[in-house]
Amino acid sequence: MEVKKTPIKKAKPAVQSTVKSAAKATAKRVPKIAPKPYHHGNLRESLLAAADAVLAERGAQGITLRDVAKAAGVSHAAPYHHFASLNELLAVVAERAFTTLGDALEQVSAEPDTGERLLKINGTYVACARAQPAQFRLMFGPLLTHKAEHPALKAAAERAFGCVLAAACAHDPKNGPVLALTGWSLAHGLSNLLIDGALEDLPVKVENPEALARQLALRALGL
């Protein structure tokens, strides 16, 4: 879904031949494991993938343009040929995270039973948050500034909520919006509590987060 493989021959062979022809200048050869092409080919996508990796490893507040560049294997100035700023890069990361969530919600929306559909949407939401907590924080938190200035981000977020709203309206046409907000708040709150570890030292032990999500939704949505 991410990197459209254009039918361009990889830059790698070209560089390898260069290295070969310059084999006499052995002093210039850097003992690098993976010979790096000068022109990357698809650095924009690589940077976005690297950002996901950095988010997973360092968390949302730990992310740095320099870290992302390093993870992508380029100098820390290179990203500026593809993104105007760190914030612009984060906006695209968040937009794609919303798209991923929307895709997942859309997929489970195929469930014919409207009640079960709501339960699956709830579970999918929590599962997405738990799978990528840093992305989840980036999507909603204040780390990415001026969200309103990124229409694509807004559109992706609206699409995700649209899935929730559609399922709620299908189940209870009269109270669609309220049911949707109830379900979304519940899933969002449980997601945050889980990824922040707020439930860990509580008298109420949580053995199985997925089962808990379902149990709470059953009650809260009147199913």
Add this chain to the structure above:
Amino acid sequence: MEVKKTPIKKAKPAVQSTVKSAAKATAKRVPKIAPKPYHHGNLRESLLAAADAVLAERGAQGITLRDVAKAAGVSHAAPYHHFASLNELLAVVAERAFTTLGDALEQVSAEPDTGERLLKINGTYVACARAQPAQFRLMFGPLLTHKAEHPALKAAAERAFGCVLAAACAHDPKNGPVLALTGWSLAHGLSNLLIDGALEDLPVKVENPEALARQLALRALGL
């Protein structure tokens, strides 16, 4: 609970007299509105208050030890006589925020009707989050590291949740924990969505957050 008020006369008058006796040296007089005592008297409390002010103004990720010191009117090294690090200061701020939340929840727990009590707890939780969004993020988010190492913080958090759990058990002894987690997740999720502005550009317009919180809780808690 924290600073035992020792029967020391405030440093301020002493300094004022000093200023008076040095009135001849007018050149030394700095035209400061509030003549600052060299010894502050209660800098620890002032720093905590200043941290709240900085949080309100700059948000949770914007907070800085230097800003807090400046807001308290002291040099940026002064806080180290009262807190081992910025993180220690934030831990106390978060602990007090949890205590404030617990106080508010305890107060509304006096409501005799158990259903109405749950509704009021829900509303109070959301109101606290909306009143101090940056504190709320600090309490739960990853900005304050190693939360587990601060027993007082943990205790204050447990007490707040204890109020929710007690009210849930009073209303439905059989399903107390599940009801409590449902209510907490709902309130927590709605709080986060509201303070993050996630509902602002949605097809579902939110006119009155308090009414919305009540409406969702009525449905989710089966009241």
Add this chain to the structure above:
DNA sequence: TGTACATCAGTGAACGCGCGTTCACTGATGTAC
């Protein structure tokens, strides 16, 4: 097929900044006598 050249996408050095923290210091305070 070759060649000249404009353009693209990298590099690495540098800038300025603000941060948390440390340190030697000094003024203020409280106490023993």
Add this chain to the structure above:
DNA sequence: TGTACATCAGTGAACGCGCGTTCACTGATGTAC
């Protein structure tokens, strides 16, 4: 009531660091002829 002195709680300079961003540059690419 004084005085000497230990201790406390400030100050301001400094350190080292990592950050986002800029800049002049250079290697690689694609295209016109």
